[in-house]
Amino acid sequence: MAARSASNSPSNSASPRTSRQNASRAAHRADVLVIGWGLGGLVAAAEAAAAGKTVVIVDQEPRTNLGGQAFWSFGGLFFIDSPEQRRMGIRDSIELARQDWFDTAGFDRDDDLWPRRWAEAYLDFAHGEKRAWLREKGVGFFPVVGWAERGGYTATGPGNSVPRFHITWGTGPGLVAPFQAAVEQAEAEGRLTILPRHRVTALTTADGTVTGAAGDVLAASDAERGAPSSREVVGEFEITAAATVVLSGGIGGNHDLVRWQWPARLGTPPEHMITGVPAYVDGSMQPVTAAAGARLINGDRMWHYVEGIQNWDPIWPGHGIRILPGPSSIWLDATGARLPVPLFPGFDTLGTLAHLRQTGHDHSWFVLSQKIVEKEFTLSGSEQNPDLTGKDLPLLVRSRLGKGAAGPVQAFLDHGADFVVRRTLDELIDGMRALPGGDALDGARVRREVEARDREMDNDFTKDAQVAMLRSARAYRGDKLIRTAAPHRILDPAAGPLIAVKLHVLTRKSLGGIETDLSGRALGADGSPVPGLYAAGEAAGFGGGGVHGYRALEGTFVGGCLFSGRVAGRAAAAAV
Numbered sequence: 001m002a003a004r005s006a007s008n009s010p011s012n013s014a015s016p017r018t019s020r021q022n023a024s025r026a027a028h029r030a031d032v033l034v035i036g037w038g039l040g041g042l043v044a045a046a047e048a049a050a051a052g053k054t055v056v057i058v059d060q061e062p063r064t065n066l067g068g069q070a071f072w073s074f075g076g077l078f079f080i081d082s083p084e085q086r087r088m089g090i091r092d093s094i095e096l097a098r099q100d101w102f103d104t105a106g107f108d109r110d111d112d113l114w115p116r117r118w119a120e121a122y123l124d125f126a127h128g129e130k131r132a133w134l135r136e137k138g139v140g141f142f143p144v145v146g147w148a149e150r151g152g153y154t155a156t157g158p159g160n161s162v163p164r165f166h167i168t169w170g171t172g173p174g175l176v177a178p179f180q181a182a183v184e185q186a187e188a189e190g191r192l193t194i195l196p197r198h199r200v201t202a203l204t205t206a207d208g209t210v211t212g213a214a215g216d217v218l219a220a221s222d223a224e225r226g227a228p229s230s231r232e233v234v235g236e237f238e239i240t241a242a243a244t245v246v247l248s249g250g251i252g253g254n255h256d257l258v259r260w261q262w263p264a265r266l267g268t269p270p271e272h273m274i275t276g277v278p279a280y281v282d283g284s285m286q287p288v289t290a291a292a293g294a295r296l297i298n299g300d301r302m303w304h305y306v307e308g309i310q311n312w313d314p315i316w317p318g319h320g321i322r323i324l325p326g327p328s329s330i331w332l333d334a335t336g337a338r339l340p341v342p343l344f345p346g347f348d349t350l351g352t353l354a355h356l357r358q359t360g361h362d363h364s365w366f367v368l369s370q371k372i373v374e375k376e377f378t379l380s381g382s383e384q385n386p387d388l389t390g391k392d393l394p395l396l397v398r399s400r401l402g403k404g405a406a407g408p409v410q411a412f413l414d415h416g417a418d419f420v421v422r423r424t425l426d427e428l429i430d431g432m433r434a435l436p437g438g439d440a441l442d443g444a445r446v447r448r449e450v451e452a453r454d455r456e457m458d459n460d461f462t463k464d465a466q467v468a469m470l471r472s473a474r475a476y477r478g479d480k481l482i483r484t485a486a487p488h489r490i491l492d493p494a495a496g497p498l499i500a501v502k503l504h505v506l507t508r509k510s511l512g513g514i515e516t517d518l519s520g521r522a523l524g525a526d527g528s529p530v531p532g533l534y535a536a537g538e539a540a541g542f543g544g545g546g547v548h549g550y551r552a553l554e555g556t557f558v559g560g561c562l563f564s565g566r567v568a569g570r571a572a573a574a575a576v
């Protein structure tokens, strides 16, 4: 299936050109130009600078945003057969991981030629050099390995057969830190220039070779990290470079673009979505890169979450937070019907999204107990995990193993617009029905689902696949310790109060992007490299134009930026 062409895409947030009349045109020159200072951009720039090249990094945002999305990320990383896994009793192998990756990706298109090759290369990296390379840079990992995307189908279905989600000690900021330090060191030595508030609107070319970029200088902004900044134009710029690397991220902050590329296999796009990325993840470089001759592929492959909640304390517009759910909550659709097997929390993100899009409603519900929320709710995002982000061991022990919900989770229970906390099921159902869209809920259906599930707890036997899975999950030390509550009746007053959470679709990652070869060279319509042009990170589908295929195993996005940014930075440096 052909992806839609970026050149016809809906316009990206148009720039008001208020001060243009007096605009001056600034000119810069470098060996390597890096567009975007997210994790991918920092890695590529650090590599090019380490190779002795002069580097310019441009980004449309104020400098407070260095690190891009990765700063906000949980810093979850996919490793294969790591020491952390082995210490937790997990026997992983490259063969098992390859099976999981390819069965999850479901590559099935001619356009998957380079994505498949990137997948093989990335698996080798995640099994080999990746961990040692990061350790060398001072990056550490939380010892308990998480089990994301558990699948629940057969051995040839999607999902992780074993836990592989390694949390960076220090979360996203801990991952960004060494690359930011390397870039700033090169800047201090005069070999690298960082140009904030430079918004690229064109790649410049000469005889089919990309020679740099041009665009608008935006007005200085004191917007805080993550908050939207103005698009007022105060000047123009042009940068000449022997190699240009596009690392401009995905499209998750641009709902028009998400809707436009939304694939029919996921039903119709929701009318209402919340936003899991800052507004600068706007896809503005897509038409610009296509206009320079690069091919964008797999735009219809995207990774949005189904456990989004509205942030009570938002930083960016429509700011939503993803619950990284443990497996115990009962998942109901908007009418109160339980989701089918194996669509349990944390099992199959896109399978659940596709199912929910058939229900005729944009939202769904978790129903759970206080006991479950305390053990199982983790919120994705560095700012939602002050213990891990701040490397604060006492806080970590208190919040993950102590009594009560972790502070950030409790804040949502107290202030979150999507949370209902009540003593009895009748009160809970009334509370759910009182939220916007809650009138779709059939209270009798909710009662039947919850009571029937609870009856399954009286026995060691069960016909309920989720209950059986809960029991088996606790055989894994990591789950038993911090991720899976001891199975209990949801309606047991001792486990209460009862909690319902209204869940929204939350936009996040673009799985497709600029097609690249294994050197990160952007490829044109005829399959040959566009001279002078490279791409990596989310803008390039984390490698090749879509290393994940249709679905991801998680922890593979920041990892994909590390790997593809490194490849492109090294290749660009070697070519000039």
Ligand SMILES: Cc1cc2nc3c(=O)[nH]c(=O)nc-3n(C[C@H](O)[C@H](O)[C@H](O)COP(=O)(O)OP(=O)(O)OC[C@H]3O[C@@H](n4cnc5c(N)ncnc54)[C@H](O)[C@@H]3O)c2cc1C
Binding pocket: 035, 036, 037, 038, 039, 040, 041, 058, 059, 060, 061, 065, 067, 068, 069, 070, 071, 072, 073, 074, 075, 076, 077, 198, 199, 200, 201, 247, 248, 249, 250, 276, 277, 278, 280, 281, 282, 283, 284, 285, 380, 381, 382, 509, 536, 537, 538, 539, 554, 555, 556, 557, 558, 559, 561
């Ligand atoms: C809350 C959150 C949690 C996450 N958790 C995880 C996790 O645990 N594990 C994981 O693997 N992934 C996670 N991710 C995803 C991951 O962080 C991102 O996919 C990744 O960081 C993208 O990096 P990037 O360098 O490709 O792009 P970005 O970080 O998006 O950076 C792109 C930059 O390009 C700039 N730009 C765009 N267009 C232009 C233009 N025209 N001119 C100039 N500049 C431009 C933007 O301003 C931006 O600064 C998470 C993301 C979020 C938001």
